[in-house]
Amino acid sequence: MGIVFMVLYFFIVAFVIEISVILFNLTGLEEEVSRYQVVSMLTNTGFTTDEAQLIIDHPVRRRLSMFLILFGAFSLAVIISSITNILSSDLRLKELMIINLVLLVLLMTGKTPIIRKKLKTKLNSEMEKKLEISELPIKDALYLEEDDLVTDIVIEEDSPFIDAKAKDIIGKEEDISILFIKRGKVSIRHKLYDETLHEGDQLFIYGNKQAIEKKFS
Incomplete structure (x- = not known):
């Protein structure tokens, strides 16, 4: 049962990564760069200075990065705790399976063109509402x-x-x-x-x- 718990939780992490990649991509960040940054933030290993500026200068990406850093720290605690309780019967596999299903639905929804278009419009409007043009990254401003x-x-x-x-x-x-x-x-x-x-x-x-x-x- 402990192995099943670990597998299910790693699926949750994988879904969070892919959903985050979609969101970063919708803000204008290239997909490969998005994936590298997401994994870096989740594992708290840091990311390169030039690409870090792309995250820090963008209000939506900045909020996403804060969630990922916190989720990465939480995940590390969960994995350590699950190893400690590997012999326990209270692993809540049913709840984990439900979370996986919800994240899978979110991931598949985020990949549909209509939803991507709506999310992109929403994210861009959020950025425009919160920032003056002088605060925007060069690419977004010019x-x-x-x-x-x-x-x-x-x-x-x-x-x-x-x-x-x-x-x-x-x-x-x-x-x-x-x-x-x-x-x-x-x-x-x-x-x-x-x-x-x-x-x-x-x-x-x-x-x-x-x-x-x-x-x-």
Whole structure:
């Protein structure tokens, strides 16, 4: 009976992982990244700095991560306790089976396109209600269209843009905007398009991905 209890509880953990992956994915996080982060939070093993920022900067993901960290700590206590009571008859297998069935239904429901669409709309609206645009992650604030891109371009020593003004590089009709120019430790924002570019300058730009790739290929 003890082995059955352990198996049922591990099924609960697996269902929680998959449901959490779906929820993270609906907030815009890639599925593989979502799964890695969920497992990391459940096991309290930590996660990489760059990807951690994707969680911390997003209000919905942040709440999900708090639940997963607490659930992971609780699960560890349950597993240790179940091993201690492996010979006990009071393992509540019926309750565990019911929990598994409920989580399975939630998981299958979360995979249906209609529910995913509704959940995605709900999660996005929750984020928009709670945050000013200045608090949103760059992707959520600026990636308004599927082909939008924020990136940086470094002016190399053989670049044709050296000694050219920013306004001569990017025409008014092009779907590209310069956010700022980083020169060493200085960030240039004032009269940006009148600035003459030098070797080593770093241009932070925003616009259509295809237009950016064509211009700076």
